[in-house]
Amino acid sequence: MPTSDFVLNESDSEIDSDEELQEAFAKGLLKPGLNEEIEKVEKRYANNVADIKTKLKEFQLKLPWVETLDLVTTVAPMAPDVALQIQQTAIRRKNLQENSKGKQVYDPTNDPVLNEFKRENLIHRQAQSAVLDGIKRLKDLNISTRRPDDFFAEMAKTDEHMQKVRKNLMAKQASQARVEKVRQLRDQKKMAKRVQIDTKLKQAADKKQMMEQLKRVRKGKSTDLDFLDDNKGKVNKGNVKNKVNKRRVMKDEKFGFGGKKKGSKLNTRESSSQMDGFNSSAKKKPFNFKSKQFTPNNKKKNQRPGKSKRKNAKR
Helix, strand or coil: CCHHHHCCCHHHHHCCCHHHHHHHHHHCCCCCCCCCCCCCCCCCCCCCHHHHHHHHHHHCCCCCHHHHCCCCCCCCCCCHHHHHHHHHHHHHHHHHHHCCCCCCCCCHHHCHHHHHHHHHHHHHHHHHHHHHHHHHHHHHCCCCCCCCCCCCCCCCCCHHHHHHHHHHHHHHHHHHHHHHHHHHHHHHHHHHHHHHHHHHHHHHHHHHHHHHHHHHHHCCCCCCCHHHHHHHHHHHHHHCCCCCCHHHHHHHHHHCCCCCCCCCCCCCHHHHHCCCCCCCCCCCCCEECCCCEECCCCCCCCCCCCHHHHHHHHC
16 A cells, blocks of 8 residues: 555645644643734725715706705595594404403504504695696696697507406405495494393393382282383383384275175174074065065965864865
8 A cells, every 4th residue: 555645634734623723732832922912904985075065066967946846745634534443443342352362452653563553644645745746847837737638559458458457346346345244233232132131131120120010019019000100101102103104194094994805704692692583483585586576475375274174175
C-alpha cells in the first residue's frame, strides 16, 4: 500500500487540537492580546435639506388640477338607513354572543365584524364626499363629466362575461334574501311560541287564583263571589267577534234569512197539544190523477145490509 494514505495533510496539522491548546495554556505560551478587537464605527445620518429640495424641484411637475385631481375633503354625513343597519347589526351580534355557550359580555368596540363594517362605511363616505366636490369643480371648469349619447366604445369586458357576473350577483342576492326570510320566519316562530307560553302561564295563574278564592269560600273564610262574575266577563270578552262578514250581511239583506231548516217539521210540545180542526170522522178527498186535484166524493155507496137481514132474506 502507498504510504501517502497514512500521511496527514498540512491543513490538518495546522489545526491545533483542544489538548494541545490546553498544554500550551498550562506552559504559559498563550498570552492575552492575541485576539484583535474590531473598532465600532458610528453611522452618521446627514439631513441635507437644501440638496433634497433641489432634487425635488428637478423631478417635480407643475400640472394643472385637472391632470392630478387632488382633493382634500371631509367625511360625508351618514345615511339614516346605514345608521339603522349598523344598529341592527350590533344588536344581532350582541344576541349571538350573549346566547352562546360562553355567555361573554359583548363589547361593540372590540367586535371585528362591526368594526370592519364601520371602516368600510367610513371609506365609502370619504369617497362620496370627494366625488361630490370633484364634480362641482369640474362643472365650474366647464368640463363634461358624462359620456355623450352618440359615443361608442369597446368595453373591456365582453357581454358574455358581464352576463355571468350579473347571474352570479343575482344568485347571491337571492340566497341572501332566502336566508333573511328563513331568519325572519324563525324569529316569528320564536315570538309566537313565547306569546303562547306567556298566555298559558297567565291562564294557569288566573285559574290557580280562582281556585284559591273558591277554597276560601268553601271553608267559610270569605263570602265574596265577585271573582266568578269577573271570570265570566273575561270569557265573554274573549268570545266576542269584532269582525263582521259584510258579504253575509249583504246576502241576508237581499235574500232574507230563511231560518232553521233542519228539524223544522218535527213535532214539539206545543204543536202536539194543539187539537184545533182535528176531525177523526172526516173522510179524505180522493185525488184525481188526471186533473191533479182533489175532487169531492158526493156519490153514496150501497150500504150492505146487516147479518140478520141477510139471514131472513135467504129464507
